[in-house]
Amino acid sequence: MKVTIDDVAKMAGVSKTTVSRILNGNYSQATEETKEKVLKIIRDLNYRPNPMARGLKQMRTNIIGIVLSNLSNPFWSRVLEGVEDTCRQSGYSLMVCNSNEDSEREAGLIDGLQMRQVDGIIVNPTVNNKELYTEIVQKKYPFLVINRRISDLDVDDVVVDNIQGARLAVEHFIERGRRKLVCFVYEPEGISTWQERIQGFKKAMSENGLVVTEQSVIQVDNASGRAKAAIIDYFRQKPDVDAVFSTNNMMTLEILEGFKELGVEVPGQVALIGYDETVWAKHLNPPLTTIEQPAYEMGRIAAKNLIQRIDSKTARKPKHVVLKPSLIVRQSSGDHQ
Amino acid sequence: MKVTIDDVAKMAGVSKTTVSRILNGNYSQATEETKEKVLKIIRDLNYRPNPMARGLKQMRTNIIGIVLSNLSNPFWSRVLEGVEDTCRQSGYSLMVCNSNEDSEREAGLIDGLQMRQVDGIIVNPTVNNKELYTEIVQKKYPFLVINRRISDLDVDDVVVDNIQGARLAVEHFIERGRRKLVCFVYEPEGISTWQERIQGFKKAMSENGLVVTEQSVIQVDNASGRAKAAIIDYFRQKPDVDAVFSTNNMMTLEILEGFKELGVEVPGQVALIGYDETVWAKHLNPPLTTIEQPAYEMGRIAAKNLIQRIDSKTARKPKHVVLKPSLIVRQSSGDHQ
DNA sequence: TTGAAAGCGCTAACAG
DNA sequence: CTGTTAGCGCTTTCAA
Numbered sequence: 095m096k097v098t099i100d101d102v103a104k105m106a107g108v109s110k111t112t113v114s115r116i117l118n119g120n121y122s123q124a125t126e127e128t129k130e131k132v133l134k135i136i137r138d139l140n141y142r143p144n145p146m147a148r149g150l151k152q153m154r155t156n157i158i159g160i161v162l163s164n165l166s167n168p169f170w171s172r173v174l175e176g177v178e179d180t181c182r183q184s185g186y187s188l189m190v191c192n193s194n195e196d197s198e199r200e201a202g203l204i205d206g207l208q209m210r211q212v213d214g215i216i217v218n219p220t221v222n223n224k225e226l227y228t229e230i231v232q233k234k235y236p237f238l239v240i241n242r243r244i245s246d247l248d249v250d251d252v253v254v255d256n257i258q259g260a261r262l263a264v265e266h267f268i269e270r271g272r273r274k275l276v277c278f279v280y281e282p283e284g285i286s287t288w289q290e291r292i293q294g295f296k297k298a299m300s301e302n303g304l305v306v307t308e309q310s311v312i313q314v315d316n317a318s319g320r321a322k323a324a325i326i327d328y329f330r331q332k333p334d335v336d337a338v339f340s341t342n343n344m345m346t347l348e349i350l351e352g353f354k355e356l357g358v359e360v361p362g363q364v365a366l367i368g369y370d371e372t373v374w375a376k377h378l379n380p381p382l383t384t385i386e387q388p389a390y391e392m393g394r395i396a397a398k399n400l401i402q403r404i405d406s407k408t409a410r411k412p413k414h415v416v417l418k419p420s421l422i423v424r425q426s427s428g429d430h431q
Numbered sequence: 432m433k434v435t436i437d438d439v440a441k442m443a444g445v446s447k448t449t450v451s452r453i454l455n456g457n458y459s460q461a462t463e464e465t466k467e468k469v470l471k472i473i474r475d476l477n478y479r480p481n482p483m484a485r486g487l488k489q490m491r492t493n494i495i496g497i498v499l500s501n502l503s504n505p506f507w508s509r510v511l512e513g514v515e516d517t518c519r520q521s522g523y524s525l526m527v528c529n530s531n532e533d534s535e536r537e538a539g540l541i542d543g544l545q546m547r548q549v550d551g552i553i554v555n556p557t558v559n560n561k562e563l564y565t566e567i568v569q570k571k572y573p574f575l576v577i578n579r580r581i582s583d584l585d586v587d588d589v590v591v592d593n594i595q596g597a598r599l600a601v602e603h604f605i606e607r608g609r610r611k612l613v614c615f616v617y618e619p620e621g622i623s624t625w626q627e628r629i630q631g632f633k634k635a636m637s638e639n640g641l642v643v644t645e646q647s648v649i650q651v652d653n654a655s656g657r658a659k660a661a662i663i664d665y666f667r668q669k670p671d672v673d674a675v676f677s678t679n680n681m682m683t684l685e686i687l688e689g690f691k692e693l694g695v696e697v698p699g700q701v702a703l704i705g706y707d708e709t710v711w712a713k714h715l716n717p718p719l720t721t722i723e724q725p726a727y728e729m730g731r732i733a734a735k736n737l738i739q740r741i742d743s744k745t746a747r748k749p750k751h752v753v754l755k756p757s758l759i760v761r762q763s764s765g766d767h768q
Numbered sequence: 769t770t771g772a773a774a775g776c777g778c779t780a781a782c783a784g
Numbered sequence: 785c786t787g788t789t790a791g792c793g794c795t796t797t798c799a800a
Contacts, residue, residue, distance in 0.1 A: 098792095109770070150487055168508070
């Protein structure tokens with residue numbers, strides 16, 4: 095049934111060594127004649143080398159594994175597209191796992207991927223498995239972290255400049271004459287993404303002469319409905335706020351829902367900027383000003399750099415890539431003064 | 432460095448056969464004593480069987496491959512979540528590919544997956560590779576088709592009842608007093624999903640005493656911006672239409688954009704129902720009435736049934752699953768009469 | 769320029 | 785109840 099290298103060898107009247115060599119492009123040391131002959135038989139028989147046998151021998155699988163924390167956020171879909179494209183073009187297959195932001199599950203998944211001997215692993219880390227990440231890096235397993243940094247760990251990573259993202263929002267608000275800003279964010283819990291957005295927000299506020307208080311940054315549980323409740327709560331207490339910076343696209347939808355329930359007008363009463371550009375942002379009511387992250391690019395570069403590390407046999411220093419976000423201005427952030 | 436079954440055997444003073452048996456749960460024929468001993472050593476050495484060696488021997492990989500046609504549509508992200516959950520829980524890894532609706536690429540991907548010896552393949556088919564699908568089914572390779580049917584091919588599939596989906600929309604429009612309906616759809620090109628939505632739309636129209644004309648169903652190119660242009664065009668010619676059924680979630684966003692440009696009021700002037708529920712639907716202006724498809728469920732069942740087929744050594748008839756869509760009523764479809 | 773042979777790590781007859 | 789042996793399909797020294 096299945097055609098093996100032996101079948102080809104027999105049929106061509108050569109040894110499997112020769113077939114193997116030709117298969118792997120070792121043309122240099124082969125007669126044009128035998129080469130053509132073998133190649134033809136391979137075609138005729140539609141012979142495909144068995145990757146497991148090959149892998150067993152070479153100790154490599156040509157598979158890259160990725161552990162994402164949230165498959166349903168369109169930001170990650172886009173990243174995944176970038177990773178998939180690059181892997182496919184480079185001859186790698188992609189194994190996808192979903193940690194769902196659960197660090198135990200993440201550990202299991204990373205473990206499983208290693209056991210499977212995938213050639214490299216990309217992960218959007220929950221950051222609660224530092225020992226594991228460290229161990230992997232130490233044993234020189236090709237490993238790349240995406241979107242979030244691991245503090246005190248020198249590892250390949252690709253992130254977006256979240257401080258800059260927050261600054262873009264703050265400065266835009268100020269340009270539009272807003273002064274009472276508030277930032278909504280999920281519990282940072284050691285996650286660099288959230289921390290940096292908070293940090294950037296505060297820094298940009300200070301630099302522009304606005305005072306930062308306890309009430310400038312509101313942290314909410316990352317669970318459905320919590321952001322909506324929080325914004326309603328906040329508004330009842332501080333009805334004079336005039337600009338909200340939402341640091342996550344799902345959160346933004348909830349905030350909008352809250353505003354509707356409150357009867358608050360956007361941007362008349364309060365301006366709104368959301369993190370992450372999405373297909374729907376421009377169709378919201380009002381069209382949403384957003385901070386766009388180069389998600390596809392992030393995926394592409396992550397895959398590219400990981401593959402480079404896999405290919406480079408010699409040890410090399412981890413590569414750190416920081417991508418720049420940009421501002422997409424629409425109506426939700428108000429008009430020019 | 433890497434610890435193999437030989438190391439364990441040596442260390443435990445038994446043969447690798449014994450280790451292998453214990454590893455695979457063949458406890459029945461083993462002394463409690465040796466079993467404990469071997470198990471302990473396995474733990475101590477942190478021994479992990481090499482899946483490639485195992486796969487080479489057993490001719491199976493414990494990998495399932497999936498070929499999607501559009502990673503960035505949230506509908507598919509949700510399906511993927513269902514597939515991933517089920518695979519993980521059943522001990523399979525998931526290999527994800529993106530055909531991007533390109534049938535040549537699809538053929539290459541399916542081919543690659545087979546070559547990789549994945550244990551089964553799920554695909555949202557472009558439907559332009561019938562010979563390939565047929566060949567795969569004939570050679571009894573575990574294969575399951577999702578979302579779209581392949582005509583004249585008896586293969587495992589999981590789809591949603593698109594006729595019913597369209598009917599839900601039409602009947603809802605009629606209840607709300609609308610009579611001049613139009614359906615927007617991408618070029619069907621043999622894709623059952625689109626065909627059935629058109630068919631269901633026409634059928635429900637007729638059954639409710641509405642006449643179906645050439646202008647009742649508008650087909651547009653599946654390229655960015657085409658739907659927006661089409662709706663604007665249509666409206667200028669037939670300004671008396673009072674209900675639009677959009678058969679795709681991206682298309683819906685464009686239609687809304689078109690309406691805005693036209694200054695058409697929804698639902699005042701025209702009612703709108705969109706296919707596929709999304710996170711953003713309820714936040715649109717106005718909140719969108721949608722046809723919801725059980726995407727996660729679809730992924731779950733697809734994976735489950737594929738695994739059943741993989742496990743069942745005996746030939747069995749293909750299983751056809753048809754899931755039911757449901758209507759989520761919001762403001763875009765108008766008020767009760 | 770080509771081939772023989774050893775083996776990657778594991779499982780499964782078949783013996784004992 | 786356990787071990788010996790023979791591969792799974794491929795790559796890779798080492799020899800010719």
